[in-house]
Structures are given as structure tokens and as C-alpha cells.
Amino acid sequence: xxxxxxxxxxxxxxxxxxxxxxxxxxxxxxxxxxxxxxxxxxxxxxxxxxxxxxxxxxxxxxxxxxxxxxxxxxxxxxxxxxxxxxxxxxxxxxxxxxxxxxxxxxxxxxxxxxxxxxxxxxxxxxxxxxxxxxxxxxxxxxxxxxxxxxxxxxxxxxxxxxxxxxxxxxxxxxxxxxxxxxxxxxxxxxxxxxxxxxxxxxxxxxxxxxxxxxxxxxxxxxxxxxxxxxxxxxxxxxxxxxxxxxxxxxxxxxxxxxxxxxxxxxxxxxxxxxxxxxxxxxxxxxxxxxxxxxxxxxxxxxxxxxxxxxxxxxxxxxxxxxxxxxxxxxxxxxxxxxxxxxxxxxxxxxxxxxxxxxxxxxxxxxxxxxxxxxxxxxxxxxxxxxxxxxxxxxxxxxxxxxxxxxxxxxxxx
Amino acid sequence: xxxxxxxxxxxxxxxxxxxxxxxxxxxxxxxxxxxxxxxxxxxxxxxxxxxxxxxxxxxxxxxxxxxxxxxxxxxxxxxxxxxxxxxxxxxxxxxxxxxxxxxxxxxxxxxxxxxxxxxxxxxxxxxxxxxxxxxxxxxxxxxxxxxxxxxxxxxxxxxxxxxxxxxxxxxxxxxxxxxxxxxxxxxxxxxxxxxxxxxxxxxxxxxxxxxxxxxxxxxxxxxxxxxxxxxxxxxxxxxxxxxxxxxxxxxxxxxxxxxxxxxxxxxxxxxxxxxxxxxxxxxxxxxxxxxxxxxxxxxxxxxxxxxxxxxxxxxxxxxxxxxxxxxxxxxxxxxxxxxxxxxxxxxxxxxxxxxxxxxxxxxxxxxxxxxxxxxxxxxxxxxxxxxxxxxxxxxxxxxxxxxxxxxxxxxxxxxxxxxxxxxxxxxxxxxxxxxxxxxxxxxxxxxxxxxxxxxxxxxxxxxxxxxxxxxxxxxxxxxxxxxxxxxxxx
Numbered sequence: 001x002x003x004x005x006x007x008x009x010x011x012x013x014x015x016x017x018x019x020x021x022x023x024x025x026x027x028x029x030x031x032x033x034x035x036x037x038x039x040x041x042x043x044x045x046x047x048x049x050x051x052x053x054x055x056x057x058x059x060x061x062x063x064x065x066x067x068x069x070x071x072x073x074x075x076x077x078x079x080x081x082x083x084x085x086x087x088x089x090x091x092x093x094x095x096x097x098x099x100x101x102x103x104x105x106x107x108x109x110x111x112x113x114x115x116x117x118x119x120x121x122x123x124x125x126x127x128x129x130x131x132x133x134x135x136x137x138x139x140x141x142x143x144x145x146x147x148x149x150x151x152x153x154x155x156x157x158x159x160x161x162x163x164x165x166x167x168x169x170x171x172x173x174x175x176x177x178x179x180x181x182x183x184x185x186x187x188x189x190x191x192x193x194x195x196x197x198x199x200x201x202x203x204x205x206x207x208x209x210x211x212x213x214x215x216x217x218x219x220x221x222x223x224x225x226x227x228x229x230x231x232x233x234x235x236x237x238x239x240x241x242x243x244x245x246x247x248x249x250x251x252x253x254x255x256x257x258x259x260x261x262x263x264x265x266x267x268x269x270x271x272x273x274x275x276x277x278x279x280x281x282x283x284x285x286x287x288x289x290x291x292x293x294x295x296x297x298x299x300x301x302x303x304x305x306x307x308x309x310x311x312x313x314x315x316x317x318x319x320x321x322x323x324x325x326x327x328x329x330x331x332x333x334x335x336x337x338x339x340x341x342x343x344x345x346x347x348x349x350x351x352x353x354x355x356x357x358x359x360x361x362x363x364x365x366x367x368x369x370x371x372x373x374x375x376x377x378x379x380x381x382x383x384x385x386x387x388x389x390x391x392x393x394x395x396x397x398x399x400x401x402x403x404x405x406x407x408x409x410x411x412x413x
Numbered sequence: 414x415x416x417x418x419x420x421x422x423x424x425x426x427x428x429x430x431x432x433x434x435x436x437x438x439x440x441x442x443x444x445x446x447x448x449x450x451x452x453x454x455x456x457x458x459x460x461x462x463x464x465x466x467x468x469x470x471x472x473x474x475x476x477x478x479x480x481x482x483x484x485x486x487x488x489x490x491x492x493x494x495x496x497x498x499x500x501x502x503x504x505x506x507x508x509x510x511x512x513x514x515x516x517x518x519x520x521x522x523x524x525x526x527x528x529x530x531x532x533x534x535x536x537x538x539x540x541x542x543x544x545x546x547x548x549x550x551x552x553x554x555x556x557x558x559x560x561x562x563x564x565x566x567x568x569x570x571x572x573x574x575x576x577x578x579x580x581x582x583x584x585x586x587x588x589x590x591x592x593x594x595x596x597x598x599x600x601x602x603x604x605x606x607x608x609x610x611x612x613x614x615x616x617x618x619x620x621x622x623x624x625x626x627x628x629x630x631x632x633x634x635x636x637x638x639x640x641x642x643x644x645x646x647x648x649x650x651x652x653x654x655x656x657x658x659x660x661x662x663x664x665x666x667x668x669x670x671x672x673x674x675x676x677x678x679x680x681x682x683x684x685x686x687x688x689x690x691x692x693x694x695x696x697x698x699x700x701x702x703x704x705x706x707x708x709x710x711x712x713x714x715x716x717x718x719x720x721x722x723x724x725x726x727x728x729x730x731x732x733x734x735x736x737x738x739x740x741x742x743x744x745x746x747x748x749x750x751x752x753x754x755x756x757x758x759x760x761x762x763x764x765x766x767x768x769x770x771x772x773x774x775x776x777x778x779x780x781x782x783x784x785x786x787x788x789x790x791x792x793x794x795x796x797x798x799x800x801x802x803x804x805x806x807x808x809x810x811x812x813x814x815x816x817x818x819x820x821x822x823x824x825x826x827x828x829x830x831x832x833x834x835x836x837x838x839x840x841x842x843x844x845x846x847x848x849x850x851x852x853x854x855x856x857x858x859x860x861x862x863x864x865x866x867x868x869x870x871x872x873x874x875x876x877x878x879x880x881x882x883x884x885x886x887x888x889x890x891x892x893x894x895x896x897x898x899x900x901x902x903x
Binding site: 070071072073074075076077078079081082084119120121122184185213214215216241243269270298300301302303304305306308309312313316338340341344346349350351352353355356359360362363366367370371382386390393394395396397398399400401402404405406407408409410411412413 | 509510511526528555568569570572595596597617618621624625643644645646647648649650651652653654655658659660669670671673674675676677678679680681684685688689692693695697705707708710711712718722725726729730733734742746747748750751754755758759761763767791792793797817818819820822823825826827828861862886888
């Protein structure tokens with residue numbers, strides 16, 4: 001290949017300039033062609049260089065055509081991440097209130113505020129880490145052995161159970177399930193349930209989540225009473241549903257929650273349209289930054305993929321600007337134990353269940369962590385420990401040490 | 414070529430786009446009614462272009478190439494191994510599962526080393542062939558499907574060619590599973606490739622130091638090649654460019670798996686690589702990703718259980734975050750079960766409904782004295798019950814109640830499954846005309862509805878019915894029926 005004469009070179013440069021102009025690539029005179037040293041064989045325009053949709057941050061791709069000469073040294077092809085701007089942002093919601101804020105909590109927990117998909121730290125780090133709530137019950141419930149062994153000493157005393165979850169397991173929040181209020185179980189009255197909540201408020205200083213029994217009318221009565229006695233504590237009422245709307249109790253409950261300064265959890269079953277519908281109903285009475293969503297958590301092996309996907313969809317829709325889903329989300333990951341693989345005897349090759357159960361809960365939770373969930377309701381101490389560790393680790397990057405893994409290939413275990 | 418950026422996204426592709434390139438003769442050789450029907454299935458990836466015999470003819474060569482390019486995935490599909498057990502990795506069309514569906518489930522590889530004895534020399538010693546057999550024999554039946562493990566990764570801890578050759582040969586002889594050969598020493602790698610000739614193993618790995626020698630081996634032995642650049646995406650991309658220019662076409666990318674404080678970097682690196690290829694059209698990153706949760710085993714002095722636990726959650730994390738292959742160490746059932754199930758789950762088609770039709774289902778050839786059971790129409794609930802009933806054999810009726818696709822426990826709590834809805838479903842099923850007994854077995858999770866349901870059945874015009882409370886989990890149905898069926902007349 002011989003270098004062209006000066007005149008030919010100029011001509012080629014002009015042709016190239018025209019070509020680039022025609023392709024709309026010459027902008028503000030940044031491209032200088034006077035001193036171009038062209039070889040005709042090099043004048044190959046890669047389609048990627050002319051594609052109108054080239055993302056701003058990505059370098060045009062290299063040619064994949066068979067080379068004439070094999071490279072003898074590494075060809076530099078630096079990397080630039082494809083980053084995006086999103087018009088939307090997840091609202092921030094604060095659980096609990098301290099004395100000066102009108103409550104009695106020792107600390108408050110704020111979640112939400114994300115402006116990128118979960119833990120896309122290369123784009124933008126989230127302002128708050130996800131929070132872990134530990135589930136406790138106001139009566140004896142059927143629990144798998146792997147969990148039961150950790151709570152047996154306290155499960156007759158709801159307040160003691162709460163205290164252990166905070167002191168021993170590091171719960172950010174306590175989630176008290178008022179199962180005894182179920183008309184088909186004990187039908188405990190709202191005042192009785194409110195007393196339990198007061199006991200737990202006394203026992204621990206973290207914010208609370210209050211779970212009902214699932215009966216729309218009864219839950220509305222109980223939540224209204226709880227909202228009143230826990231005035232100003234910013235407890236989360238779990239949960240408010242479209243069924244309450246059908247039963248005609250939703251509006252009054254939402255008003256009561258709002259009047260007493262409580263948060264509400266809007267629960268729908270794996271259906272974003274219904275989630276939006278419920279939120280619209282709540283906006284009439286509840287401040288938008290007092291609302292969290294529960295889009296339904298299914299166990300690993302029992303539909304977790306539906307939960308995973310609806311959370312990814314919801315988060316992206318929120319970031320793209322759908323304000324009706326711009327709320328932090330909560331996942332009841334204790335549901336992992338509904339999967340038979342978490343607790344059932346399957347034969348000696350699948351033992352010990354003392355590990356199989358909690359890893360089930362941990363993996364159910366971490367899958368949803370990656371999909372964007374902000375608050376987790378959990379039960380097993382080992383699963384909680386793993387999730388606390390992961391939520392901490394995922395908040396920072398720049399800690400990978402290549403030398404630590406460089407030798408995995410030939411190291412002995 | 415690099416037209417991916419301007420190519421329509423997977424979901425933007427309409428049947429018309431494919432139809433205009435097909436022969437449009439409606440010859441039906443593909444088995445479809447016409448070319449339009451074939452085009453619709455083609456853009457939905459339910460059939461492949463090669464299912465249309467005419468387009469493979471010379472005169473349609475141009476259209477065939479165009480179609481091939483139009484349907485090419487963002488992530489190249491690469492085959493490891495040969496024969497029935499060969500695995501396809503990559504081939505991903507989208508970054509998020511809900512954008513379409515994920516193709517080619519993550520392949521799970523398990524390590525052995527070249528210094529392990531083939532067979533135990535003393536009782537309790539872990540031997541190579543035992544591990545291979547354990548991986549080979551792993552099997553879990555899940556809603557009627559068999560979940561298995563895929564590959565063996567042979568690591569050279571000896572760094573000695575002869576030792577590696579011998580170990581790879583032993584493994585290759587013992588199993589048809591595809592192999593990954595792990596050594597950064599080209600001389601050792603070549604010895605392994607000789608021993609695995611004709612098996613198309615994945616070479617692990619080319620690095621900044623050895624890339625040229627490894628590239629020569631990949632070309633000479635026609636094997637896919639891993640690029641290892643721990644936490645250095647500039648280098649990973651540069652090596653990818655270099656190796657492509659060198660003529661290696663099948664690459665697998667490893668940005669490094671850091672099991673501890675670096676796990677966040679790991680997840681971010683995998684995400685950035687996948688995002689640049691799926692969303693940014695970066696062809697240098699358009700290759701499958703390999704994760705190595707096995708690094709958890711070198712990360713501290715914890716107990717064996719703790720390390721297996723860490724490996725399992727790192728593996729699950731990378732499964733959700735774009736890994737196409739994982740190299741693992743623990744072959745314990747408890748730590749692998751969540752991985753094989755999660756893999757099965759996220760690789761199902763998200764367009765598949767969450768519920769099944771609420772109606773009367775028959776298993777076997779039920780007659781007028783066959784047991785009548787009931788469950789909800791949540792797909793996973795139904796499939797779990799279905800697979801258990803099929804496993805037991807026998808003849809049953811099963812009424813599936815519409816609970817808006819919610820499982821039994823949640824449906825009872827949320828009042829989606831009530832005494833009234835059960836009575837209504839029983840009545841509408843017409844089962845009363847098909848059987849002579851009046852016994853309905855409800856799930857143990859719905860036990861508290863039993864009394865009320867008998868009343869509601871009476872109200873619905875079905876007097877004298879008895880509700881039996883079945884097991885809390887359908888795995889207990891066989892035992893339950895052994896003890897309680899046929900029911901004693903009262």
C-alpha cells in the first residue's frame with residue numbers, strides 16, 4: 001500500500017468530509033481533515049459509526065471482519081458504561097418518629113429515593129440501604145422446625161420476641177402480625193390487639209409494621225384502633241387492599257391512618273394495574289410519601305419469578321416516570337417457607353434442613369433485593385444475617401481486590 | 414456486522430418484518446398454514462429459520478442471511494461440548510426477563526482437580542470419579558420436570574501438563590458431560606485439549622499475559638475461549654477486540670467473581686457488560702458471561718457449611734444478574750437445590766399466565782367412587798398438585814377453584830377461597846352427577862373452612878356432603894388416602 005500524493009490525499013479528505021456531512025456527523029468543526037494521512041484501504045466506514053441510534057457513551061464497535069494481519073499486542077478498546085437518565089424517582093418514606101417528631105422511637109428508618117435500577121452504582125447509588133423487618137406473631141403459629149428452634153423461648157411473649165429480634169438479630173423494624181384477630185381463629189378484639197402493639201412499642205425502640213389477619217372488615221377495625229393508640233409513631237399498617245374498597249371500609253381507614261400519622265402498605269396480587277388503581281384510591285386521603293407497595297412475594301420454587309419480574313417492571317416503570325408506582329416496595333420474604341423445599345424431608349442427600357430452609361429464605365430475599373425491593377419481612381436469623389451483609393455490601397463499590405481471586409484456578413480447597 | 418444498534422429491538426419486530434423476507438409461497442412445508450403464520454412464530458422464537466426448507470435454497474440466500482441477522486441475539490450463542498449433553502450458552506435477546514424471555518438456562522459446572530486421585534485411596538477421601546458421578550447423578554423432580562447439573566470443570570492445581578492430561582482423560586472417559594479446562598498455563602492447557610480432543614471443551618482462560626498462546630490453542634482445537642480480566646472492563650473489552658481480530662469467534666467473558674466486599678463490583682461489572690451489549694449494541698461485549706462462585710471457597714477460614722452457603726448465594730445473585738455459566742464447588746443437595754430451581758424459574762416464559770383455568774380436572778380414569786379433591790388456580794399450586802397426583806398414579810377428580818391465581822394459604826387469608834366459593838365451584842363443576850359418594854377433600858391449609866363449607870354446600874342445594882381435611886401439602890395425599898379412603902359411611 002502506498003501513501004497517496006498530496007493532491008489525491010486532499011481529494012480523499014474532501015470526499016470524506018462530504019460523506020461525513022451527508023451522514024450528519026460533522027458538527028462544530030471538531031473534525032479537522034487538513035492533515036489527514038489517508039490510505040485508501042483504510043477508508044472503510046463501519047455501519048456502527050453511521051448508525052443514528054448510537055448511544056452516546058459507547059464507542060463504535062470494532063470490525064469483526066477477518067483481519068489481514070493477526071494482532072501481536074493487545075488492541076486498546078477502552079470501556080465506557082452505558083448510563084441512562086431517568087425522569088422518575090422513587091419517593092422516600094420514613095418509618096417511625098422520634099420524641100421530637102411526635103413519636104417515641106429511638107431511631108427512624110428511611111427507604112426509597114432511588115433514581116436508578118437497584119444497585120446500579122455505576123449510574124447512581126441509592127440514597128438509603130434497604131431495611132430488614134423481623135416477623136413476630138401475637139400467638140403461637142405453625143413454624144418450620146428450622147425457625148421454631150430459634151424463637152421457642154420467646155414465642156409466648158410478643159414483646160420479648162420483638163426485643164430478641166432487635167437485640168440479637170439486628171432488626172431494623174419489627175413486624176407484628178396480629179393473627180389472633182382473625183374471626184376464624186381467636187377473633188381477638190381491636191382493643192386487645194392495640195394493647196399488644198403498645199407492649200411492643202414499649203419493648204423496642206425501632207419502628208413497627210402492624211400486620212392484620214386478612215379479613216378486610218376486621219383488619220380495618222383493628223388498624224383504625226391501632227392507628228389511634230400509636231398516634232404519631234408512623235407505624236406501617238400492613239396492609240390496605242382493594243377488597244377493603246369493595247367492603248366499603250377503605251376510605252375511612254385511609255383517613256384514620258392519615259389523621260394519626262401512620263404509613264400504609266398497599267397490597268395487590270401480582271398485578272401492576274391493580275396496584276396503580278389502589279394507589280389512586282389512597283391518594284384521596286393519604287400523603288403520597290406515606291405509602292409503600294406490596295406487589296406480592298411468592299416463594300422460590302413457588303412463583304418467585306413472577307414476583308421478581310413484577311418488581312423489575314414496576315421499578316423501571318417508576319423510573320421512566322409512572323408516578324403511580326413511584327413508591328418504595330416491601331416484600332414478605334418469610335413466604336419462602338411456603339415452598340415445600342424449604343422445610344420438607346426430601347431424603348438424606350438434601351439434608352440438613354437446618355441449612356436448606358434458611359438458604360431458601362435468603363435466596364428468595366436476595367433475588368428481590370436485586371429486583372428493587374426496599375423493605376424485607378424475614379424470619380430466620382441466618383437468612384437475616386446474609387441479607388444484612390448483602391445490603392451493606394451492595395451500597396458501595398470499589399472494594400474488589402483482583403489478587404484475592406487471581407489464584408482460584410490452581411488453589412486447593 | 415454492527416447493525417445491532419439500528420436493528421429493531423426484539424419486541425419491535427413484527428411478523429411482517431420476517432414475512433417480507435420469506436418465500437411467501439404458502440407451501441406449508443414448515444407445517445404451518447401459511448408463510449404469515451410461520452413469520453409470527455419466527456419473531457416469537459417458537460420456530461427457527463431453518464424450519465423453512467425453501468429459504469435454505471440458493472436462490473433465497475440473500476433473504477436467509479438478512480433474516481438470520483434480523484433475528485440474531487444481542488449475546489452470541491455458544492456451544493460447549495458435543496452430542497446430546499452439549500450445552501448452549503448465551504443467545505440472550507434481552508436484558509430484562511419481562512422484555513421477552515430468557516433463552517438458554519445458566520449452565521452449572523462443578524470442579525475437580527488434576528491432583529485428586531481417580532478413586533479414593535483411603536476411606537473418606539474425596540476422589541475425582543466420585544465427584545463426577547455425584548454431579549452426573551444429581552436429580553430433582555420439580556413440578557413434573559427433571560432438574561440436573563451440566564458440566565465438569567477440571568482445574569489444574571499441579572500446573573503439570575502430564576498430570577492434567579491424565580486427569581482430563583479420566584474425566585472425559587467417565588462422563589459425556591461437557592468440560593471446562595482451567596489453567597492459565599498454555600502448555601498445561603494444550604495437554605488437556607489433547608486429552609479432550611473432539612469434545613469441544615471451554616478453555617479457561619485467556620489473560621493479559623497468555624492471550625496469544627491461548628488464542629492459538631482455541632483456533633487449533635476449535636474450542637470456545639474464556640477471557641479473564643478480573644475487575645478490569647477496559648482490559649476485558651480490549652482482550653475481546655484483540656481475540657476477535659486474531660480470529661477467535663466464540664468468546665466467554667469473565668469480569669471476575671468476588672465473593673465478599675467485591676460482590677457489589679461483581680454485580681455492577683456483570684450488569685455493565687450485559688447492558689452495553691443489550692442496550693448499547695457493543696459487539697465486543699456481546700458474548701456469554703461466566704461467573705465463578707467457587708471463589709467463595711478461598712475467601713476465609715469459615716466452616717465448610719458457611720463457605721457452601723456463601724457460594725450458593727453468590728451463585729443465585731449472578732444467576733439473576735446475567736451469568737450464562739457458573740463454576741461451583743459444593744455438590745451438596747441443600748446448596749444446589751435453590752440454584753437449580755431458581756434457574757428453572759427465571760428461564761420460564763414470563764408471558765405464561767400465573768393461573769390455570771378453574772374447572773374440573775381428571776387424573777387417570779376416575780369413576781363414581783374416586784376421591785374428589787380441591788385446590789386453587791394458582792399455576793404453581795396446580796402444577797405441584799398435578800405432579801404429585803401423577804406420581805402417585807391412581808384415579809382422582811380435582812376441582813380447581815378460581816382464587817384469582819392465588820395459592821391456598823394466601824387465598825384463605827385473603828378471602829379468595831371461602832366456603833361460598835368452594836360450594837359454588839363444586840356445584841358448577843357438575844361433579845354431583847358423576848360420583849356416588851358425597852365427600853370433598855379440601856387442602857389442609859384451608860382446614861378452618863371445613864365446617865362452614867358443609868353448610869354452604871347445603872345452601873347450594875348439595876345436602877349431606879362431608880368435608881374431609883386433607884394434608885397441608887399435596888405430597889401427603891397418597892398417605893392420606895391410604896388411611897382415609899374410602900371414607901367410612903356415617
